Amino acid sequence: MSFAERSDAVHVRAPGKINIYLGVGARRDDGYHALATVFQAVSLYEDVYASPASDFSLTVSGDVDPSTVPLDDRNLAMRAAKLVAQAAGVTEGVALHLRKSVPVAGGMGGGSADAAAALVACDALWGTELGPHALHDLASRLGADVPFALHGGTAVGTGRGEQLTPALAPGRFDWVLVPSDEGLSTPAIYARLDEQRARVGSLADDPPLSLDVPVAVLQALRAGDPLALAPVMINDLEAAAVAERPELDHILAEGVRAGALTGIVSGSGPTIAFLCAGPEAARAVQDELLAIGREALHVHGAVPGARIMS
Structure with missing residues (x-):
């Protein structure tokens, strides 16, 4: 019997x-970078x-590839389950099963989504009723992207990204996503960014210790206008x-030639997200990329965060 078929499983x-x-x-000083x-959240x-x-x-x-996903305490979902048990004084265990669709080490927060889902699932399974604030606090302890996976939608993240x-x-x-067969290490990409900045002689306070999201980005989102959003999308990584x-x-370059408004590396990569003018335009871009041998996924946003399905 699969996990999806078990009547006692929380999905x-x-x-x-x-x-x-x-x-x-x-x-x-804590080793993290200031972020804005x-x-x-997208439909993957x-x-x-x-x-x-x-x-x-x-x-x-x-x-x-199962070998790319740790099954012990290195896995954020496992750590999330144990955090809930510790916070609520639960003495039982849990059997977790992850059915993954988000690329591993792809810059799309798949591991963070697993952790957020595990927090909600264990809270429901054990009836601990920790509440949204406590779950957010636990999510913040697990990683910078986990609180957002808990809430979903569209949000500004500051600090390490956990202040939403x-x-x-x-x-x-x-969006049309082009994943990669091989992931990238987030710490390695941040380290390379630091090296690049050191080579061009950045001062200690340049880049700054605190950042803001440009007003033009927020205005384009508020207007629901992909044409206005495309020219202001930036990823320092x-x-x-x-x-x-x-x-x-x-x-x-291939995605833009295929008709996307623009493309951006998602997070630390290597997944690339192409913004399109609408659903039909996205399907056309997807078809063009598939025709030249790229894997291409059409998704949309924004969608809700972690939620109980059964």
Whole structure:
């Protein structure tokens, strides 16, 4: 019997994300960089099933090489389950099953989505009723992207990205994603960015320790206007990701030639997100990229965060 068929399993779905804007400031004393980003949750999901058990265990399925997903405490979902148990004084275990669709190490927060879904699933399974504020606090302890996966929608993230302010974005935005067969290490991309900045002689306070999202980005989102959004999308990590994986530059050009308004590396990469004028335009871009041998996924945003499906 599969996890999806078990009557005692709690099924929670959480979305992957793209970074519509990502400004990276200086490295802080805690090792993290100051960020100003705009997250958008998109319709590519991670599904987490939680079932009663005497101990903690984790299994994985989906479009993923199982060897790339740790099954122990290195996995954010496992750590999320144990955090809920610790916070609520639960002495039971849980059997977690992850059905993955978001690219692993792809800059789309798949692991963070797993963690957010595991928080919600375990809270429901054990009836701990921790509430949204406590779950947000636990999410913040797990990683900078986990709180956003919990809430979804479109939001401005500051600090390490965990300090969220909902952004008014009433329209639908259509994206075509081009994933990569091999992921990129987020710490490695930040390290390369630091190296690039050191080579050009950045001062200690340049880039700044605190950042703001440009008003033009927020205005385009508020207007629901992809044409206005396209020219103001920026990712400070993109140059580092392209330096690590030069093929990304060619893919960015291919998507624009196929009719996308613009393309951007999502987060630390290597997944590329192409913004399109609407659903029909996105399907046309997807078809063009598929025709030249690229994997291409049509998704839309914004969608809700982690939520119980059954």
